[in-house]
Amino acid sequence: xxxxxxxxxxxxxxxxxxxxxxxxxxxxxxxxxxxxxxxxxxxxxxxxxxxxxxxxxxxxxxxxxxxxxxxxxxxxxxxxxxxxxxxxxxxxxxxxxxxxxxxxxxxxxxxxxxxxxxxxxxxxxxxxxxxxxxxxxxxxxxxxxxxxxxxxxxxxxxxxxxxxxxxxxxxxxxxxxxxxxxxxxxxxxxxxxxxxxxxxxxxxxxxxxxxxxxxxxxxxxxxxxxxxxxxxxxxxxxxxxxx
Amino acid sequence: xxxxxxxxxxxxxxxxxxxxxxxxxxxxxxxxxxxxxxxxxxxxxxxxxxxxxxxxxxxxxxxxxxxxxxxxxxxxxxxxxxxxxxxxxxxxxxxxxxxxxxxxxxxxxxxxxxxxxxxxxxxxxxxxxxxxxxxxxxxxxxxxxxxxxxxxxxxxxxxxxxxxxxxxxxxxxxxxxxxxxxxxxxxxxxxxxxxxxxxxxxxxxxxxxxxxxxxxxxxxxxxxxxxxxxxxxxxxxxxxxxxxxxxxxxxxxxxxxxxxx
Numbered sequence: 001x002x003x004x005x006x007x008x009x010x011x012x013x014x015x016x017x018x019x020x021x022x023x024x025x026x027x028x029x030x031x032x033x034x035x036x037x038x039x040x041x042x043x044x045x046x047x048x049x050x051x052x053x054x055x056x057x058x059x060x061x062x063x064x065x066x067x068x069x070x071x072x073x074x075x076x077x078x079x080x081x082x083x084x085x086x087x088x089x090x091x092x093x094x095x096x097x098x099x100x101x102x103x104x105x106x107x108x109x110x111x112x113x114x115x116x117x118x119x120x121x122x123x124x125x126x127x128x129x130x131x132x133x134x135x136x137x138x139x140x141x142x143x144x145x146x147x148x149x150x151x152x153x154x155x156x157x158x159x160x161x162x163x164x165x166x167x168x169x170x171x172x173x174x175x176x177x178x179x180x181x182x183x184x185x186x187x188x189x190x191x192x193x194x195x196x197x198x199x200x201x202x203x204x205x206x207x208x209x210x211x212x213x214x215x216x217x218x219x220x221x222x223x224x225x226x227x228x229x230x231x232x233x234x235x236x237x238x239x240x241x242x243x
Numbered sequence: 244x245x246x247x248x249x250x251x252x253x254x255x256x257x258x259x260x261x262x263x264x265x266x267x268x269x270x271x272x273x274x275x276x277x278x279x280x281x282x283x284x285x286x287x288x289x290x291x292x293x294x295x296x297x298x299x300x301x302x303x304x305x306x307x308x309x310x311x312x313x314x315x316x317x318x319x320x321x322x323x324x325x326x327x328x329x330x331x332x333x334x335x336x337x338x339x340x341x342x343x344x345x346x347x348x349x350x351x352x353x354x355x356x357x358x359x360x361x362x363x364x365x366x367x368x369x370x371x372x373x374x375x376x377x378x379x380x381x382x383x384x385x386x387x388x389x390x391x392x393x394x395x396x397x398x399x400x401x402x403x404x405x406x407x408x409x410x411x412x413x414x415x416x417x418x419x420x421x422x423x424x425x426x427x428x429x430x431x432x433x434x435x436x437x438x439x440x441x442x443x444x445x446x447x448x449x450x451x452x453x454x455x456x457x458x459x460x461x462x463x464x465x466x467x468x469x470x471x472x473x474x475x476x477x478x479x480x481x482x483x484x485x486x487x488x489x490x491x492x493x494x495x496x497x498x499x500x501x502x503x504x
Contacts (some may be wrong), residue, residue, distance in 0.1 A: 045377070048380075048381055050377055050380050050381065074383045074385060075383070077380070077381060077382070077383035078383045080381065081381075082378070082381040084374050084377065084378055084381075085374075086373060086374055088373060088374040088375050088377065088378035089375075089378075090370075090375055090378070090379075091373075091375070101382060101384070102382040102383070102384070105382070105383075105384050105389075106383065150378075150382070151381075154382075
């Protein structure tokens with residue numbers, strides 16, 4: 001379980017997260033929505049310890065990430081996988097090297113076992129026969145799938161998705177949504193998805209949380225979100241700038 | 244007005260000490276990662292090839308002309324400036340000392356600063372602005388261990404190797420000019436080199452190469468890790484890496500010269 005308690009984060013005096021409190025139970029998919037620049041991706045990076053919070057605490061399996069030493073943060077990160085908005089594949093490495101990197105760094109598996117795991121995970125993300133390609137040779141959707149395969153290869157407990165459908169055509173976006181649902185079901189992971197794509201949020205989320213002006217303004221089921229009387233939620237859902 | 248001047252000076256001083264602090268912390272973390280680097284020889288070998296082997300053509304061109312111009316200028320000084328006070332028989336010794344102590348270490352260092360320091364900053368800077376560094380962190384891989392330590396160690400190992408190579412090529416360049424243009428015999432040239440050869444000069448050149456190689460890679464890594472602002476930011480980082488590495492080499496060269504000689 002991940003508990004986020006009264007987290008504050010600012011950059012150069014500009015407050016981005018003002019008071020975030022949120023609990024993410026095991027086995028659920030929680031979707032965090034909000035306008036661009038509201039701090040959704042910042043929150044994801046704080047959860048993984050990629051950014052340090054100014055105040056508050058983030059508890060992952062009873063350990064406070066915010067109070068951890070350098071080497072302990074690396075230990076806790078092995079429980080996580082993250083799919084970045086741009087996929088963030090290492091462009092000097094082939095697909096096979098990208099996906100195999102965490103195994104080669106953190107496990108004692110021999111090369112045959114690593115290659116078998118890579119083939120298996122590429123099958124899971126429905127992307128066979130691309131092992132020897134470089135990221136520059138892949139389409140946007142394929143990059144996201146490889147990014148997801150890399151995130152899943154070490155069997156993480158938690159997977160964080162940063163805008164998984166941004167920049168994709170509607171069909172490919174739906175494919176990625178299906179993939180998130182399928183991997184969640186097959187691997188029984190806890191997923192945190194950051195997006196402003198409401199179609200995606202309703203499709204994949206067990207719960208939806210909305211951030212506005214640095215605070216959680218809504219947290220509930222997709223049904224509750226849809227019927228919410230909260231003005232900010234309503235405007236966001238309908239895509240309106242004014243009431 | 245005066246307040247603004249003091250504010251600018253203060254900001255510059257703070258920024259200077261901040262940079263020194265960042266470099267010192269990075270150096271400490273790289274040294275602490277030495278064991279990691281030697282447990283992954285492929286990472287180190289890749290960087291040694293990129294920094295060392297791939298610099299050989301450029302080092303060859305720079306060194307041969309450095310040696311040639313050294314011999315030519317030394318001959319001019321012997322014949323015109325100090326008009327006959329020294330015989331051209333000493334040309335080999337004079338050229339050799341300049342090459343061993345100063346020219347090969349500094350010029351090889353500056354070539355590496357331009358080719359390697361800047362490319363390290365560009366590569367790591369691109370990785371930073373495209374979230375590849377964050378991706379490494381998210382995979383629980385320390386970017387200092389995985390990216391900076393192999394580059395630093397390769398720079399540290401390969402610059403002395405490049406300087407030794409530069410010594411040979413520069414001596415050859417000096418010999419070609421002495422022999423073909425100035426009519427000095429092979430025996431006279433190399434006899435003079437041998438007679439006045441000091442091993443200490445080679446040691447001092449190697450020490451300079453160690454400092455320049457490690458320093459250039461360290462500056463490239465530090466500036467690359469701090470890059471921000473997309474393609475423009477990477478461009479700025481590349482230029483900064485070359486400027487700071489070159490300045491570091493010249494300043495360190497002076498400091499080492501005062502200490503060693």
